[in-house]
Amino acid sequence: MDVKAKLAKIVGPKNFSDDPAQLKAYSQDFSYTPAGMPNCVVKPANSEEVSAVVKFCSENSIPVVPVSSKIHFYGATIPKEGGVILDMTRMNKILEIDPENRRVRFEAGVTWDKLTKDLEKKGYRVIMPLTPPAERSVLTDFMEREEPTNQVYDYGEPLEAMEVVWPTGEIFRMGSASVNGYPDSMSKGGNPSGPGLDFYRFFQCAQGTMGIVTWTNLKMESIPIKDKVLFAPLEDIGYGIDFLYRILPRRIGQEVLLLNNLDLAAILAEKWPDDFDRLYTTLPTWTLILVVSGLLRRPEEKIAYEEHFLADVIKNEFPDLQLGENLPGFPGLRKKILPILRRPWPAKAPYWKNAVKGACQSLFFHTRPMLVPQFITGVEEIAAQYGYPIGEIGMYIQPIEHNRACRVEFNFFYDPADEEEIAVVRALYNEAAAEFLNDGAIFTRPYGELASIVYEKAAAYARTLKRLKKTFDPNNIMNPGNLCF
C-alpha cells in the first residue's frame, strides 16, 4: 500500500488530500517565512487517528507538521521538508465544562471564538492574550505561552493536565489525567505535572516538534459582575512602569497593559484608513489600560478598595499620573475597550496587525520592566539605521506577575508585496534580536531565523534539547527544520 493510500485509509478519503490547490493554503502564512509545500494533508477526527498517522509516518520517516487552526503568524507550520500536514481542525470539541473545579477540557482544534462563546453562556471565561484571532486554536496559544493580559493570579499558568501523541505514535496522558480510565476516574485532570517527569514542559513552545497535544484541561474563571476600565496617558514610559511596580504587587486590577499610539490606534480603528490616521496622530505616546473588576461577591466593594488604594498612591507618589475612566479626547473608549480585551479578534475583520500595511513582523521577548526604556531606545536606534520610521513601530508592554517581569513587543509593519521593504524589516528584526539578546532580552519562542540566533547563544541548552528530542523522536519526523531540530 502506498503512503497516500495508507493515510487516506486511516482518516477516511474525505479527510485526505494531495490536491495542490488545497495544499497551497498550508504552504505559507502571515509571516515572510519562505513558502514550503507539504505532500498531503490529513484531518484526523480523534486521538486514535492522530496516533495511527504519526505511527505510520514515524515508521516510514515521513515528516509530520501539526496544524491546529487557520491563523499563523510565525512560519512554524510551514513545512520545511515537505511531508504530511496533520490538520487538527476537525478535533474541535469542548469535552467538559466542570464548574465545580472551574476547569474546561477541549480539543486542539477548538478556536477562541467557540470557547469564549460557550463559556460565556455559563458565566465563565478563560484569561486570554491580547486580541487572539477568533479562528486560532486556544490550546496552541497556551502551549506556545502567549501571555494573558490578566496577570493578577499568582499561579500564572492556566494549563492543566493534557493528552499527547508521542512522535512514535503512542497516546499518552499527562499529569493527573494520566490515571487509568480517565476521564472516568476520581482524578479530574487539575494537575499538569508528572507522571514521573514534567513531560508537559517539553511540549511548551515546542512548535509541534515534540509530539502532538490532542486535548487539554484549562482553568476557567468567572466573568466579573462589574468592571471599571481606567486609562492613563503617558509620555514617559518609565513613569508608567514605576507606577506598575508600585501597584501590581498589591494585586490591583485584572487586565493591565501598555500600548503605544500606533498599536492602540490599529486596535481601535474601525474605518480604515481615516480612523487609524486620526487616532494615531491624536492618541498619547503611551496609554496605560487597567481594568479593576468586582467579582461574584460584593463587587462594588472590591472595586472601591482598589480605587481607594490607587487614589492614595497617585496622590502621594505619582501626582502627575492622570488615571481615570476617560482618556482625554477619546470619549466612549472605556465601553469599546473591554470587549476588545475579553473577546477574540473577529474573524471577519482583518487582524489589526495586518490592517496597518498588510503584514507585520513582531519582535517580542521578556525582560525586567525597568529595562524597557533601554530597549525602546535600542529599537529606535536600529530602526533609524535601516531607514524604518521610528514612529511606525508598534509597541506593546505586557506586565507579568505583579510586574516581576514583562513581555515587550515591537511590531514592524510592512507591505507583503514589497520585497524591498520585507528585506529591510527582516534585516532590522534580526539585528535587533541579536543585539537585544546580548543585552539580556529573553527569547522563549524562537521562531524562524530567530532560532539560530538564540540557540547559538544557548548552545548547551540546545545540545541538551537535541538529546532529549532524540529519545522521543528518533527519526526526527515532528515538524523538522524548526527550533534547533
Added chain:
Amino acid sequence: MAISKEIYSVLETIVGTEYISDDPVICEAYRSGPGGYENGLGYERVMTTIPGCVIMPRTTEEVQKIVRVCYRNDVPYVPYSTGFYGPRSHPHVEEALLIDLKRMNDFVLDEKHFYVEVGPGMVYSPIQQECMDHGAYVVIGGGGAQASAIANLIGDGWSPLSHRIGLPHRRILGTELVLPDGELIKTGSLATSDDPFWGESPGPDLRGLLRGYTGVRGCLGIVTRMAIKTLPFQPERLEPTGISPNTALALPEKRIKWINFVVPSKEAQVKAMKEIGHAEIGGAVTKVPLFWRAIAKAEDKEHFWEMWGQENEETIANFFIVRVLLIGYTSEEQMEYDERVLMDIMKEVGGEARRTKPSDESWIKNADSAGMWLMCGGYVSVDYVIETLSQATEHGPAYAELKKKYTPPLMPDYGDPGWFQSFELGHQGYSEFLVYWDQDDDTDKVDQFYVDTSKMNIKHRFYTSLLGPHQPLYLTGPKYGPNYHHYMLKVKNEFDPKWMSHPPVPLAHDVFVERAPWMHNMKDWESPEDLPK
C-alpha cells in the same frame, strides 16, 4: 567500585583537603536515621548504606569536576543537601560518594522583582525572614524551614499557603543543573544570560527534567543554583514571640490573621473551600484534622496520648474545622473586604468563627513537621497529591479504609481520613494522608501498606504523589500515562547511561521489593529480569 586512593586524591584537589573525607566516623554521620522521615522502615534497612566518602563542593564548577571524575571512574554518587527525605536521600549502593551541598549556600534577594536566588545549601528559615523583611513571603513546604529550598522545590514544596500558587514547579525561575555526566545546562533566562529572573527557556522547557509531580531524588543530576519566585506580602512586621520550642509569630491583625470556623459537615467544609477560592480571597484555606489540634496542644508524648485517648471514631467523624488565613495584600480595606466576603460564605454554609490565636505557630514561620514524630517516633506522609477538590475530598476516606487492614502496627487514629485543602484559588484540591508507627515494632506491614496504597490508587483511579522513584516503577508505570516508566527510563538512559547518579533510583523501590522477603507476596506485577539487585 571502591573509591581508590588515586580518585580520592583527584577529588581532594578539586575541593581541598578540608572538604573531603573517607573517615568512617564522618561517613557514619551520613547514615540514614535513627530518626527522621520513613525511619526504621524496611526501605531504610534494606536499601541504605553509609557513603564510602563525603565531599563538600563550594561552586558549580567543583560539582561539575566531581561528577566528571565519578563518571569517568564509575563511582556512584548521591547529591545531598539537608536530607529531609530520610532513606531516599541517602546512598543505596556501597562505596558511593556523597556530595554534600551545604557549603553552596549563596543567597541573593531581589525585592523589586520578587525572587530569591539560592544555592542548594540554603534553607528556608533565613529566606523567609529576609523575604518578610522586604515585603514578600515564600511557601515553606512540609519539610520544614530547615530543609534546603532547592531540594524542596525539586521534590515537593507545598503547604496551606499554596492556596494562591499550588504547583511549586511554577516558582522555579533560572536554574543551573549539572547533568549526571557533568554537562552543565542552564534553564530559564540563565540559558542565554546571567540574569535568573525568568523561568521559561528558549523552546521546549527543560525544567521538565527537574522533577515530575514529585521529585526524582537527584537521579537526573544536581541543581546547583536556582532563582525562586516569592510572593508579594503585606507590609507590617510579624513579631517573633515565645521561648523555643513554643515560638510563634504575632500577627498584625489588621493585615493578617487566621480564623478557625466550625462548620456542620464535610459537605460544608468543601463548599466553603470552593466558594472562598471562587471569590478569590484568602492566603490559605485548609481543613484542620482533630489530630493536628492534639499535636499542637501537646507538650510531650504523654500529654498527646492523654488527649488523643479521649477521642473516638465518632469525635473524629464529626469534627469539621476550616482554617482560613486572611492577608491584607493591598490594604486594610482589602482585608476588611475579604473578611466580609468570608463571613458571607460562612453564613451560607453554617460556619461559626471560633476564637483564634492572633499568631502563627507553623505555616508562615516554619512549617513545623517535627511534631509529626511526637506520638510514635515513626512517621510518613503516605500520599500528598494536588488534583482537584473533587478528588481531594474522596482520597482520604479510601486511605482510611485501607489502613484498617494494617493497624497495628500503624497507630490507631480512629479512621482519621487525613487532610484536604484548596490550592490555586480552588482550581486545585490537595489531600494528604499521614501514618505513624513505633519503629520498635515489627514494621513489615508498614512497608506492605505503602505498596498497597499504590494498588488502591490504581484501582480507584486516583492521581498520587507516589509515582516515579517513590513506589515500584514497574507497578505504577503501566497504569499511569500509560507506561510513563518507559519514557522516564528513556530519559534516564540518555542522560545517565551508566546509572551513576544515585543508583538505583528511579528503580530503587523495585529493588527493595525484590530484596525484602516480606515484600514478595505483594508483588503481582511484571518487571524485567535484569533489575539491579
